[in-house]
Amino acid sequence: MTERPEAPELTNPRAERVKKVARLSGRSVRQATGRFLVEGHGPVTELLAAVVDPDAAVGVVVDTLYVGLDADPGYARAATAAGVEVRTASAEVLAAMADAVTPQHVLAVAHRVDVDLAQVLAGRPRTLVVLARVRDPGNAGTVIRAADASGADAVVLTTESVDVHGPKVVRSTAGSLFHVPVVTGVPLADVVAACRQGGLATLATAADGRQDLDDLQDEAADGRGLLVGPHAWLLGNEAWGLPAEDAALADTTVSVPIHGHAESLNLAMAATVCLYASARARR
């Protein structure tokens, strides 16, 4: 191995390179550059693990890892092993780059992986989850994590949804953003039409659905019903759900049973219950 001269430490928070990274806190800059920020120990560790994981479902590319002077040398080792450029930076530079208010010892600039719905459907998916106008980053990220854990094939976020490359979503996915294909920016009606054409049943969750998830699971245990075939779950906004006209696009509406006095489950919990029902039906 030939030694290459080490790149100088970044110490000027007003340097053009630092400003360019900082601008990635803005959604429009992320969209224009196709890059996004991955901040902090958990997300960076998961990102670097995904880069070297041959089974990772999405091809993750990282431009640069920025590490603080006193950061764990394990970050730089992992980045080098993954073929990622490493730059050391002062605390001021890291603070200037980061979106988070809390100090970060490490952050990375990664490429957005933009996946096409047609591409996803060409892979003959068995389970999709579609988030329609979801705005809450924590809920969106948790649903991406649930999709990954339950073995769903992809997540679709319709137009007017939260940006999945924002730092809070990235954090909530706990690495699953780097594992599961995520399609964004498609109107719900187009998603439903494409699913139908692709042979997927569409099931919208609703408080007063025409079908009960328990009944669908009973049918699936007998090897029949909508869950045993390819299907897409449609879930609405965390506050107001799926408007009636949107739910009407789906083949059917499904209620997650509420046994106690709770009004409802939150979006991420409802998605998790539905996706695990799908996972059992797929076995």
Add this chain to the structure above:
Amino acid sequence: MTERPEAPELTNPRAERVKKVARLSGRSVRQATGRFLVEGHGPVTELLAAVVDPDAAVGVVVDTLYVGLDADPGYARAATAAGVEVRTASAEVLAAMADAVTPQHVLAVAHRVDVDLAQVLAGRPRTLVVLARVRDPGNAGTVIRAADASGADAVVLTTESVDVHGPKVVRSTAGSLFHVPVVTGVPLADVVAACRQGGLATLATAADGRQDLDDLQDEAADGRGLLVGPHAWLLGNEAWGLPAEDAALADTTVSVPIHGHAESLNLAMAATVCLYASARARR
């Protein structure tokens, strides 16, 4: 109905009554006084609904509802219908009382409902959920909500857990704190011993459990196995899970299957999947 003279509007943020309410932001004051704060539209609405709901599982008592001058008159009407004292207060007074940084138009002081584990077990519960040293308010609140929605009988938080009467937990439960009995402050070993004596199997969730939730559900579908009998789910801290010595207290350890590349589910999601598996087994 006789008119009674209206209590004067509260305008002095330094009044003793205001200070007393403000002190409820502290855990020790909540414990000493047996009172807690319920802040904002959602939580207050759910609180007042629970007071007048004859089916509500826990007896909720409210001292006073404080409403801003320009708050929706519906709050005062609902409170009066529930037999709750209503006081109007200036924005400064509400801000001084509230724990939240965002301005509140309405807040209530309610009685903590302290439920004994022996009392819960005397009711011959079929499903309990035990949170061992859970610290994150959002996760704890969401598990209480999942317990309610899935029809579990009670939630137990061991010693060293987050205070369920803190404002963030109250908000995350979405009213379920007012529906489900919640036991607090019992060491995990005592909870497990009491469950065993009460005839409940104890199932600790673990990444590498001896049993797989799918297998337990298959057994339950055949009318056998641990899920068809009374049982308690033990879940550990959101960051480090259940230490081996704690998991060893349980009758068995159970893994929620992870089908994709996700490392794990978060605490609230894992609890939701387990509790809905229990709900199906109980049918």
